[in-house]
Amino acid sequence: MSVANGVTNEIDPVTASVIQGSLQNIAIEMGFKLMRMSYSSIIRESEDFGAAVLDHEGNQIAESTQSTPLQSGPIPGYVRNALANLAERGQEVEPGDVIMHNDPYGGGSHGPDVAFIVPVFVEDALVGFTATTAHHLDIGALTPGSAGIVDAIDAYAEGLQFKAIKVYAAGRKNEDVWQLLRDNVRAPKMVVGDMEAQIAACRIGAQRLLDLIGEYGLATVQAANNAVMDYAERLMRQAIKDLPDGVYSAETMIDGYLDDPSDARKNLPIKATITVSGDELTVDLTGTARQVDDRPINMPFEGTTDVAIWLTIRSVLLDTAVHGYIPQNTGITRPIHIVAPKGCLANPEFPAPTIARLGAGNQLCDTVMQALGRARPEQVSAGIGHLKVIAFSGLQDGEHWVHMEIFEGSYGGRYGMDGMDAVDTLFANTRNNPIEDIETHLPLRVRRYELRENVNGAGKWRGGFGSVREFEFLSDGGGSVEGEGHRFRPWGFLGGQEGQPAALKTVRASGEAFDLPSKVPYQPMSAGDRFVAVGPSGGGYGPPLERDPADVLDDVLDELIDVSTAEETYGVSIRDGQVDLSATESLRQRLRAGAGGSAS
Incomplete structure (x- = not known):
């Protein structure tokens, strides 16, 4: 049973699962179509893109599995903020619209990750959205390329900003916007070609969604969407409930700008305190360094910080290798709460630049991973x-x-x-x-x-x-x-x-x-x-001295480590391409006792 808009809709789990599988396939097809149509290797080879299907409220109900979490994860934020921007301007969403959005202070991950959003209508009713995001290789910033813009002093130095711009309005192409774009990016053929591929992928997804609604009916599809989101939420709540209640903290550091004379731009802490209470979890980033006002390593709260935390918690607590397929949708994030003081590295204030937020965001993931390791040591990596x-x-x-x-x-x-x-x-x-x-x-x-x-x-x-x-x-x-x-x-x-x-x-x-x-x-x-x-x-x-000698031997034979490292670090004696077990046992005893140095 699912509850949507105050109306209870009965749906059996088999039908819900079939519809969810169809929605997932729509998102996957969108992703593959985008890859095949793109001009740049960053999309075609590196798969730095996202594709998703959303309901009429902007809740994500399916995403492309071959894309990166940093692209697909922020899509609900892109859609919600784009709709809010349009509403503020008194504009309505209409059939035939294509909306471009990349505002890092409005749900966007960072400026080069541009989203294209296609609303889906049945008759006159808005029933959902399809959306793609992708990293574009130039967005008109101060130097060529859209990575390595590490000296931008504010958001305006990072390139073009698109805040819910209708590049197609009611089916009509806005030629002026496209000309503005071509005139202000390097390599416009590639950039515009990739953007057109994104739009085509969205339109394919929109048609597939309409076909699915035509087959099952709108009420059934909406009931399935809500049922699967509720299911994902229950899975996450149960995984959190299985953790011991308590407070778990970790703090790590990022380089920042090591060659900068200012201490405010280098050796910056990221701190995460996780509080587990029943089936809910709060991640508090208090203690994280203050934002860097004039360097672009700040993390947009919505689009980077939240996605980094959701991804890490989901990966640790609902590992696909253990739990099998887990629907990736908005429901899975409902039990997770995030606190990030305004003005810190993880919740900057405009116009602090954000384009080079990748390293800080990945380190935030790593810090949350370390904190979770206090509660679930067997489910994290070092x-x-x-x-x-x-x-x-x-x-x-x-x-x-x-x-x-x-x-x-x-x-x-x-x-x-x-x-x-x-x-x-x-x-x-x-x-x-x-x-x-x-x-x-x-x-x-x-x-x-x-x-x-x-x-x-x-x-x-x-x-x-x-x-x-x-x-x-x-x-x-x-x-x-x-x-x-x-x-x-x-x-x-x-x-x-x-x-x-x-x-x-x-x-x-x-x-x-x-x-x-x-x-x-x-x-x-x-x-x-x-x-x-x-x-x-x-x-x-x-401890290195507990490593299986056979694994140490494999690394030596693969020429990843040498015989000296095997002995000095792992206490494994290798002679003539074989482990000398007796010598290894003696060597490890000496190392544990402190003779010749300790490897553990």
Whole structure:
């Protein structure tokens, strides 16, 4: 049974499940259509997009499973705030409308993540929405690209702002808006092409939703939507209820701007205090650093902070590997409450810039993960190694080319499993670009791509290894970098060792090299110049001396660690490609006793 708008609608669980499956398939189809129609690799290869189906109130009822949580998660906020903007201006939503919205202080994740929203009508009644979001490779900011804009001083320096703009009004294209867009972004063919792909995907989803309503009837579909949202809410409430009541806290740090003379811009704390009471949970971010007024690492509360928290709690408490398929909709967030003091890094005040909020947001996920580990140690990973984003750009035949490379991080060790090597982490969850794709379409060459050997967070279950990737410019251009994790190591858990930080340098064609901090404003690059990115390694879980010697041997044979590390860190003696069990037992006894140093 479901209650919608005060009306009780009976629906059997089988029908509700079938309709939910159909809605899920609509969102997935929207996502695949967007990927196939897009021009940029950030959507086509990295899958930095979102697609969702929503009800008439803006509640998310299904999302594309192949998209990133940082894109699909904020979609309800985009829709609610776009509708509020229209209402304030006295505008109504009409059939044939397409609404563009990217306001980071109005539900948007950050400016480059532009949403397109299509309202769905049955006769004259608004019955739902389909929406897509995607990261666009230029949004008219102060330097090329939409990543690495790390020196923006306010929201106006971050690019174009669209607050519920009807790019199609009642079916009629607003040509002036599209011309304004083309005139103010670099690489307009690519950016506009990606936006048109988003709209086409939304329209496909809208038609599929109408087909579904035509098959089952509006009342039945609405009853199913409410029933499935209530089901997701019950699952989350039960998962929270299974936690011991109590207060669980953690505090971690982000680099900020390590080369900045001001202490207000670097070494910034993020604090999360989780209070579990019955079947509800509150995350309080009091103690988190104050917002940075003139640097864009602040996190929009709605669109980044809330999504980071929801994603982490859902991943830990309702792990798909344990619970199977869980409907991802608005119902799952109802038992979770968030407190973030106004003016802090996680709830900034306009016009504080936000475009480079990725590292802080991912660290917020990591902090909530650590706090949850106090209550559920067997369901969390140790500290993650941060990804970074490098924006490459240049001119070719008088036209801009722009490329955004997501350089992956790594996961910490988990109970019973090692951390994953060289992957994007937590709420970003995107993919890197294949080398073949980069070198086919861009004046770049990837000279090296390999795992970072002999450097990770040791543990009973080790942290994941980071990677090393070297990019060479084949023609003059430029680049900027948005990253984190150069100073603070990923945390070890329950006796595991800390992971290793990231690094970055430029190497000029002459061979001269320069070490760089985690955030680098745009700098010109000449043909032959290189970026060398060194990825971080995740933290270890459990004491290294409890690691299975066979797993240590595997890492040695895979050339991830050497024999000396096996002995000094894990207390495992390897001779002629085999574990010497007797020598290992003696070595571990000596290490535990403190002779020769301790590895735990």
